[in-house]
Every structure is written in C-alpha cells, then in structure tokens.
Amino acid sequence: MNAVHYLRVFSDWEQSKVDRLRESGYRAEVLHPGITKEIEASEVRRRMANGEDWHPLVPAAVVRVIESLRESAPAL
Numbered sequence: 001m002n003a004v005h006y007l008r009v010f011s012d013w014e015q016s017k018v019d020r021l022r023e024s025g026y027r028a029e030v031l032h033p034g035i036t037k038e039i040e041a042s043e044v045r046r047r048m049a050n051g052e053d054w055h056p057l058v059p060a061a062v063v064r065v066i067e068s069l070r071e072s073a074p075a076l
Contacts, residue, residue: 002027003026003027004027004028004029005021005026005027005028005029006028006029006031007021007028007029007030007031008030008031008032008033009030009033010033010037018030039057043057044057044058
C-alpha cells in the first residue's frame, strides 16, 4: 500500500498511533502541530458553571454561538 498517513501529535496517544502505523509497515508523517494549546476545555466549562468570565478563553465566533444557544435554550 502506498498510502501515507498524515497525523498531528498533540499527546502521547497520537504519538502511539504514529508508532503503531510505522511498526505495521505503513508510512506515517507527523505534521507541524500548529499552535500550542494554552487552555483546556474543562477550564472553559468550569468557568461557565461557576458564573466566571470565560469569554477571553475562546474565539469571538465561539462566544457568539454559545450565547445564541444559551438564549434559545429553555430554562432548566
């Protein structure tokens, strides 16, 4: 098989996929990972749940979508 598997490695889990593919005889190329993740989604959720400011942690487009969903969601 001549297929090349292109992967990004952000953690040990992704690296293990690269290693397993190569060990099985497949070509695996690691792509540049891009920007380093500086915030975890769990921190955004924690702030939202506690009524803390979460807006600076996500892109403006995400803020708009979440606020729109919150406005249209029935109150619990």
